[in-house]
Amino acid sequence: MDLHSAILPLDYAKQLVYRTQQLGKTVVFTNGCFDILHAGHVQYLEKAKALGDMLIVAINSDASVRRLKGALRPINSEQDRAYILSRLKPVDAVVIFDEDTPLRVIETLLPDVLVKGSDWAVEHIVGREVVEAHGGAVRTIDFLDGRSTSGTIEKILKAYRNS
Helix, strand or coil, rough: CCCCCCEEEEHHHHHHHHHHHHHCHHHHEEEEEECCCCCCHHHHHHHHHHCCCCEEEEEHHHHHHHHHHCCCCCCCCCCHHEEEEEHHCCCEEEEEEECCCCCHHHHHHCCCEHHHHECCCCHHCCHHHHHHHHEEEEEEECCCCCCCCCHHHHHHHHHHCCC
């Protein structure tokens, strides 16, 4: 394993979180598919990072994305998505998970702040109870209007159909 990589197995990420929290620093966690990265994703990650000292992003594996989004997704592989995210300034570590939700990852890492987009009602955010039970906070962040992976895919399909 490349020790300088920000793409970490869950057990390495757990050690990183523990060491960071022992230093009195705040660990922020978010998750998603992050299939076709766009400005809305980057702005969201910048806002998430501003809530603490370290940002960990958990992404759905390819199999998980297929189960959630359908057979034609993801567009980009989990390794490509993880690599791109790991190179963004706000992102300190990336974890790939195979389940349909990040609950196991959240239970393992126990972040200080759990973040999701404002399209989620706080009471429906997976892992909220776990984070709050350990004294953490759950926050939502507004998205950049007009930016979404599904919207990007629709624009591409429309352009293709019209060509």
